[in-house]
Amino acid sequence: MQYQVVPFRADVMEAEGARKAAEQLATLINQNVAEGWKYHGLETLVTDVTTPATPTIPGKSGCLGFGATEPILGRPETTRTVQVYVAVFYRET
Known part of the structure; x- marks a missing residue:
């Protein structure tokens, strides 16, 4: 049987x-x-989706404050649980 x-x-x-x-x-x-x-049939598949962390990129101080840039803040890794509906089919092999 093949699915x-x-x-x-x-x-x-x-x-x-x-x-x-x-x-x-x-x-x-x-x-x-x-x-x-x-x-x-139609089934529910529960799965965890992980978004990887991103690093913080430091800002630059510039010269006497001129040209200074703000740091770009990174994000921590996050995981969320989602439900996906799947249709299941089969056939004889």
Whole structure:
């Protein structure tokens, strides 16, 4: 058995609602079925996304204060947890 996992994120306007999201999911399913895959289901994948730290770049004092520049402050490493929806497909090998 072979599996394929495809990220899914509906892109809808407020007035379009769930019907438009369902149409987008149906399109994704139909595209993969046409390629020989069978639809298994929509799952939630929870993952941590880490943004690496950036260093602080020191400023320059200049000559008697002329041409002085402010330091560019770095940022600490951050991690956030996100939920990603994935469509799962399978086929016999």
